[in-house]
Structures are given as C-alpha cells and as structure tokens.
Amino acid sequence: MTRKATRKTKPASVEGLPADWRKQAKALRRYGGETPATAIERCADDLEATLVERDETTFSLVEAARESGYTATHLGRLVRDGKIPNAGRPNAPRIARRHLPRKAPAEAPLAEEPGPRERSNTQIVQSIIQRGME
Numbered sequence: 001m002t003r004k005a006t007r008k009t010k011p012a013s014v015e016g017l018p019a020d021w022r023k024q025a026k027a028l029r030r031y032g033g034e035t036p037a038t039a040i041e042r043c044a045d046d047l048e049a050t051l052v053e054r055d056e057t058t059f060s061l062v063e064a065a066r067e068s069g070y071t072a073t074h075l076g077r078l079v080r081d082g083k084i085p086n087a088g089r090p091n092a093p094r095i096a097r098r099h100l101p102r103k104a105p106a107e108a109p110l111a112e113e114p115g116p117r118e119r120s121n122t123q124i125v126q127s128i129i130q131r132g133m134e
Contacts, residue, residue: 015051018047022044024040025037025038025040025044028040055096058088058096058097059094059095060093061076061093068103069103075101076093080093084099084100
C-alpha cells in the first residue's frame with residue numbers, strides 16, 4: 001500500500017511562522033508529543049518577540065534614507081505631512097521600521113556592449129589575440 005504524499009503549505013511570510021508553529025504544537029500534543037510541542041511554542045514566542053522588536057526599531061532620517069532608498073528630505077516631508085508617524089520628537093523625527101516606505105529597486109540598465117555569453121567564438125578569439133598583443 002502506498003501513502004499519498006501530503007503537501008505542506010508554506011507560510012505567507014516570516015510573520016506567519018509563529019501561528020503555523022503553534023498549530024504544529026497543538027497537533028503534536030494531540031499525539032502525546034508534549035516536549036516537542038513546548039519547544040515549538042517557545043520558538044514561536046521568541047520569533048514573535050524578535051519581530052515586534054524589529055518593527056519597533058526606529059531610524060533617524062539619514063538612517064531611514066539608507067534603509068528605504070528615499071532621500072532624508074523626502075522622508076522628512078512625509079513625516080511633516082503626517083503620512084508617516086513620527087516615532088521621535090518634534091525637530092528630531094524618527095521613523096519606525098514598520099512605517100518605513102520601501103523604494104522599488106531600480107532595474108539594471110541594458111549593457112551597450114555584448115556580455116561574454118553574447119559574443120561569438122570568433123569575437124572571443126579576436127579579443128584574446130588583441131589582449132595578447134597589448
């Protein structure tokens with residue numbers, strides 16, 4: 001008799017792991033696995049605390065600019081306009097990581113010269129001959 005493989009679903013994100021782990025702990029307890037269930041719950045608690053701490057981390061505008069990809073001036077304007085909550089004091093704004101906007105990474109520009117994989121064998125040989133003569 002063959003067993004049908006069950007497909008585990010991946011958590012939607014790291015933030016979803018503690019809830020998934022608690023479900024696993026509950027299932028383990030149903031089958032008498034008290035010790036591993038307790039260990040998994042402790043891991044879930046630790047991860048949850050780490051995530052909260054990470055989200056509560058605050059940055060100066062300069063640090064936030066490095067982290068987000070936006071300029072410090074732009075981030076300062078967003079705080080001033082109330083679009084991002086100020087996690088600091090008046091005239092000394094700070095931005096919590098959880099409120100930090102993220103700039104989409106810029107796409108790499110197209111290369112003007114062909115890369116090594118785009119060159120023909122003849123071009124590669126000619127390049128080697130020219131470099132050898134230099």
